[in-house]
Amino acid sequence: MHPWIETVTLTPATTPITVLPPDPATTVVWRMTPAGDSDVLVAGPRTTAAYHTTKDLPVCVRLRIRPGGVIPLLGTPPDQLVDQVVPLESLCGASATSLAEQLVTYRNRPARAADVLSDYLTARVPTYLPERLALVRTAVADLPGRRVDEAAARLGVSERYLRRVFRQAVGVSPKHFARIARVRRVIGTRHSWADTAAYAGYTDQSHLIADFRALMHVTPKAYATGNVPLSTC
Incomplete structure (x- = not known):
């Protein structure tokens, strides 16, 4: 690895x-x-x-x-x-x-x-690496299975600090990272939407559909059938 x-x-x-x-x-x-x-x-x-x-x-x-x-x-x-x-x-x-x-x-x-x-x-990696890199990687492993405040408490830092260093190191907030991770889990699954919602960490099926639509620009059903918005740019 x-x-x-x-x-x-x-x-x-x-x-x-x-x-x-x-x-x-x-x-x-x-x-x-x-x-x-x-x-x-x-x-x-x-x-x-x-x-x-x-x-x-x-x-x-x-x-x-x-x-x-x-x-x-x-x-x-x-x-x-x-x-x-x-x-x-x-x-x-x-x-x-x-x-x-x-x-x-x-x-x-x-x-x-x-x-x-x-x-x-x-070859460009500096000799010294900040300690917060390990913290961010641990947070990545915890999300999306935990809320941001839970992840921060488990790491022994404030939620505000975790949000700041996470965004700087990853590029998106911990909350948006978790949303993206959940949606990526959904893509390609062949289970019922209810089972998929539970597997991916959603509260229920409607939560899955709302998040999927927001991030994928289509509903899960439309995506599964190939009915997607196409840009040629």
Whole structure:
């Protein structure tokens, strides 16, 4: 298990519609176009879902950063990246431009490209890491199973302090993190809505439907049948 990278995706989606659920994580993406252009992008925490037609990309590598890892890897608070996609070079300077050029060498070896990208990011981690990083990671594990005040009490800090350091380290508030986590649990389940609500941590089925609609822009039933709002941007 990588200490900073939660998941690695090596290929682009192949379905006509790409679904991007709300996501509290920040993702670093290297992609090449059919014309051979190469760039590395940083997608910040996504507070609601997005839907668009799948782009024709011959290679696309996505590294999803673990909660609390954005500042050590990128040197930028993730709350400044919320609902944004920015070039890596705008955060890391000219070395990121050279990285994008270097990665072209591995266009036929995406797993190796992921390793090179990961090595570039982890080489930027400072020697000293703040103690609050461990606190944030513990809070991430506790949510959404506990209320924010319960999580704070369990960690021995004030609720106000937890909210502040959590937002700085993750990019969204603990409450919104929990909402996103619950919705992500719902996606793809095949149980009854009542059973799914209990499994995902909702108070009842109506609570599930309201939260799902707010974050996914559609009802659970519409989503399950593929009836989603499509943007081509």
